[in-house]
Amino acid sequence: MRTPVAVVIAGKDLRQRFRDRSALVLGFAAPLAIAALMSLAFRGTEQFHFTAGVVNNDHGQMASAFGQVITSKEVKSVMATRSYDTEASARAALKHRSVSAVFVVPSGFSQSAAGAHPESIRVLTSIDLQLAGQVADSIAQSFVTQVNADRLSVATAVTAGASSGRIAELAASASTLRPPLDIVSRPSGSHSLKVISYYAPGMGIFFLLFAIGFTARGYFVERRNGTLERMSAAARPGQIILGKSLAVLVYGSASLGTMALVTSLLFGADWGGPLLATAVGIPMVLSVVALTALVIVLARSERQAEGMASIVTFGLALMGGNFVFLSTAPPLLRKLALFTPNGWALRAYLDLATGPHRWSTIALPVVAMLSFALAVSAITAILLRRSEVSLS
Amino acid sequence: MTAATIARVTLRRLARDRTSLFFMIILPVVVIVVVGASVGGFSRFKVAVVNEDSGRLGAGIVSALRHSTAIDLHVFSTADAARTSVRRAETTLAVIIPRTTSADLQSGHPGKVVVLGDRTSSSFEGAFTAVSAAVSNQSARLQAAGFAAQQVGGTVDDHLGEADRAAASTAALQVTTSTIDTVRQVLPEGFSYSAPTMLVLFVFINALAAGAGIIETRQLRIYERMSAAPVRRRTIIAGETLAYLSISLLQSVLIVTIGATLFGVSWGDPIAAAALIMVWALVGTGAGVLSGTLFRTPEQASSIGPALGIGLGMLGGCMWPLEIVSPLMRTVGHITPQSWAVDAWTILLSRKGNLVDLAPQLGVLALFAAALISLATYRLGRRLT
Numbered sequence: 034m035r036t037p038v039a040v041v042i043a044g045k046d047l048r049q050r051f052r053d054r055s056a057l058v059l060g061f062a063a064p065l066a067i068a069a070l071m072s073l074a075f076r077g078t079e080q081f082h083f084t085a086g087v088v089n090n091d092h093g094q095m096a097s098a099f100g101q102v103i104t105s106k107e108v109k110s111v112m113a114t115r116s117y118d119t120e121a122s123a124r125a126a127l128k129h130r131s132v133s134a135v136f137v138v139p140s141g142f143s144q145s146a147a148g149a150h151p152e153s154i155r156v157l158t159s160i161d162l163q164l165a166g167q168v169a170d171s172i173a174q175s176f177v178t179q180v181n182a183d184r185l186s187v188a189t190a191v192t193a194g195a196s197s198g199r200i201a202e203l204a205a206s207a208s209t210l211r212p213p214l215d216i217v218s219r220p221s222g223s224h225s226l227k228v229i230s231y232y233a234p235g236m237g238i239f240f241l242l243f244a245i246g247f248t249a250r251g252y253f254v255e256r257r258n259g260t261l262e263r264m265s266a267a268a269r270p271g272q273i274i275l276g277k278s279l280a281v282l283v284y285g286s287a288s289l290g291t292m293a294l295v296t297s298l299l300f301g302a303d304w305g306g307p308l309l310a311t312a313v314g315i316p317m318v319l320s321v322v323a324l325t326a327l328v329i330v331l332a333r334s335e336r337q338a339e340g341m342a343s344i345v346t347f348g349l350a351l352m353g354g355n356f357v358f359l360s361t362a363p364p365l366l367r368k369l370a371l372f373t374p375n376g377w378a379l380r381a382y383l384d385l386a387t388g389p390h391r392w393s394t395i396a397l398p399v400v401a402m403l404s405f406a407l408a409v410s411a412i413t414a415i416l417l418r419r420s421e422v423s424l425s
Numbered sequence: 426m427t428a429a430t431i432a433r434v435t436l437r438r439l440a441r442d443r444t445s446l447f448f449m450i451i452l453p454v455v456v457i458v459v460v461g462a463s464v465g466g467f468s469r470f471k472v473a474v475v476n477e478d479s480g481r482l483g484a485g486i487v488s489a490l491r492h493s494t495a496i497d498l499h500v501f502s503t504a505d506a507a508r509t510s511v512r513r514a515e516t517t518l519a520v521i522i523p524r525t526t527s528a529d530l531q532s533g534h535p536g537k538v539v540v541l542g543d544r545t546s547s548s549f550e551g552a553f554t555a556v557s558a559a560v561s562n563q564s565a566r567l568q569a570a571g572f573a574a575q576q577v578g579g580t581v582d583d584h585l586g587e588a589d590r591a592a593a594s595t596a597a598l599q600v601t602t603s604t605i606d607t608v609r610q611v612l613p614e615g616f617s618y619s620a621p622t623m624l625v626l627f628v629f630i631n632a633l634a635a636g637a638g639i640i641e642t643r644q645l646r647i648y649e650r651m652s653a654a655p656v657r658r659r660t661i662i663a664g665e666t667l668a669y670l671s672i673s674l675l676q677s678v679l680i681v682t683i684g685a686t687l688f689g690v691s692w693g694d695p696i697a698a699a700a701l702i703m704v705w706a707l708v709g710t711g712a713g714v715l716s717g718t719l720f721r722t723p724e725q726a727s728s729i730g731p732a733l734g735i736g737l738g739m740l741g742g743c744m745w746p747l748e749i750v751s752p753l754m755r756t757v758g759h760i761t762p763q764s765w766a767v768d769a770w771t772i773l774l775s776r777k778g779n780l781v782d783l784a785p786q787l788g789v790l791a792l793f794a795a796a797l798i799s800l801a802t803y804r805l806g807r808r809l810t
Contacts, residue, residue, distance in 0.1 A: 111550035163468035167495035171558035182565035189569035223512035340444035
């Protein structure tokens with residue numbers, strides 16, 4: 034049985050590709066190196082936890098109650114504390130980032146708490162550590178709100194018409210009150226996203242897009258060298274394009290597959306399992322194949338092909354979210370990403386990494402990518418029919 | 426004079442190449458926009474809220490969350506949409522105010538606020554603390570109104586206004602928060618982060634990719650033809666170096682101008698900024714000429730070069746601030762010249778530094794530039810023989 038012409042052309046292209054060092058670097062080494070770099074960069078930084086300095090100048094009952102709150106089990110999961118004798122030493126620690134915020138309980142705090150002019154708890158923060166400062170402020174606010182609630186209850190009752198002669202009775206009654214709002218924490222049903230689970234597919238797809246450039250460029254090099262002319266004697270232009278597309282499909286699948294395998298095994302990236310990851314990867318590679326064919330048909334020279342491919346590659350990578358984590362980007366950028374096949378692929382991998390590994394999770398992204406590939410292929414086919422004479 | 430002519434020819438060739446122009450002008454601007462829009466909002470927790478309660482009390486809780494300085498609130502209409510935003514890490518957690526909250530509170534039962542999230546996620550506990558503080562503030566107000574209703578009659582709703590008035594007039598314990606420093610140690614967020622870091626990233630990447638020009642010149646045997654004329658080897662090297670320096674400087678000036686005019690970036694002390702741009706352009710020049718002698722084909726330079734540049738940029742703090750990575754990676758990052766350049770921009774833009782303040786960083790970068798240019802000159806000289 035004779036091997037189809039397209040397969041022969043694909044085989045030749047693949048042999049050439051795997052002999053070329055830059056294709057190997059871009060398809061395999063670079064995405065793996067960058068994913069490894071990202072994994073190392075963010076290792077150990079996935080938990081928000083900080084240490085706050087505490088300066089207790091009061092040592093009274095109220096200060097002790099505050100001390101219990103900031104060292105409670107609930108608070109420990111987000112903040113540890115370190116005591117300082119003086120405000121100056123705590124400030125110095127904050128300046129040198131040994132601590133990320135400082136609580137200062139002023140002298141006379143407990144005594145003044147019930148009076149008309151209560152002292153304030155002071156929270157010191159740094160301009161570069163705003164999040165820790167906000168959390169420290171929230172913890173202190175929660176404490177004073179609880180303390181103030183009883184006093185506010187009495188004052189409100191008096192404002193509403195209760196006799197001011199009953200203040201002692203009202204205060205006793207208010208002290209037995211329970212906060213009327215309960216905060217109930219429940220799991221969201223998803224697992225948190227690891228940085229590597231986003232950037233491994235992100236980098237894999239970004240470097241996969243480079244295949245558009247060197248395949249299209251290779252086509253024009255062959256045309257210049259006369260290889261294409263010799264091929265044209267035995268194959269139709271459609272068969273040549275099909276053969277080259279097949280080579281991109283195999284190369285792209287191998288590149289993305291290697292990336293998925295290595296980052297899953299070495300760095301614990303979650304691609305959603307082999308079947309679902311492949312189901313997302315194949316339409317993505319098909320989109321790259323379609324784009325490669327389009328660039329070949331549109332370009333008139335090696336230079337033009339290179340230029341178009343670069344613009345397509347970097348344009349798609351930027352819009353689709355391969356460079357930046359789109360979840361932190363404004364909604365408009367997230368919407369724009371859905372105009373690109375890589376944006377849909379990344380959405381699918383993100384959903385697989387954080388949600389259930391179900392076919393329904395990836396159905397819409399797969400349909401969107403296939404539609405993109407089909408639309409681009411249809412445009413390429415129309416353009417190819419028009420330019421068939423010049424190709425042959 | 427001859428060196429200047431060689432540089433002019435190289436630049437003219439580059440100006441005719443539309444792909445290079447795309448990489449030099451359009452791509453950096455687009456990246457500045459995308460990265461600038463995405464690198465930000467780190468000083469507040471993104472919280473989703475769904476208010477299923479149609480009463481005033483539910484609205485009060487939403488208002489309390491909105492007024493918290495620690496929370497960036499995103500309102501969703503369904504719990505499913507809020508849950509999806511948490512799953513995709515668009516928000517840290519979701520606050521669901523159930524349909525019966527107002528009714529429960531009015532009837533004297535405790536109301537419930539449900540917080541959905543993953544307790545193991547990076548910032549859940551911090552966001553939860555911020556939400557608790559905002560809700561407990563509201564809770565105190567409701568407690569006071571409920572207590573008044575118990576004492577004098579009426580409903581919780583009836584006494585909320587009185588609780589607010591009492592809160593304003595009653596001496597209460599306070600928390601005062603102050604910032605001990607006014608000068609940042611890291612680059613500000615948004616475009617003031619993305620413009621200088623992208624300048625560092627793209628000057629280097631484009632120089633590496635432009636190394637393809639030297640390889641093409643070598644392949645076309647133009648250097649050999651030049652050598653046939655009375656042109657010395659060092660003149661050719663000087664010409665190429667001058668061309669790469671001009672490319673790097675041109676791109677830097679372009680990004681500075683676009684950053685200042687389109688994105689309102691203030692580039693700090695002009696003399697110090699000019700010195701930094703110059704030294705960084707020299708680093709780019711060395712890297713570019715070296716790339717032209719290290720890679721075998723133009724394709725290798727224009728494809729592997731950017732990949733290498735992106736990797737070094739990531740290590741050096743161009744893609745994310747080095748303050749958010751582990752201390753080990755921060756140290757490793759300082760092997761790259763990019764990290765020293767980003768540090769210098771930080772001193773310049775955040776701490777309003779001058780030439781003297783930048784001296785250590787400029788010194789290190791000058792050493793990088795000298796090493797790269799020396800190596801590039803040596804290798805190009807050998808290629809010309």
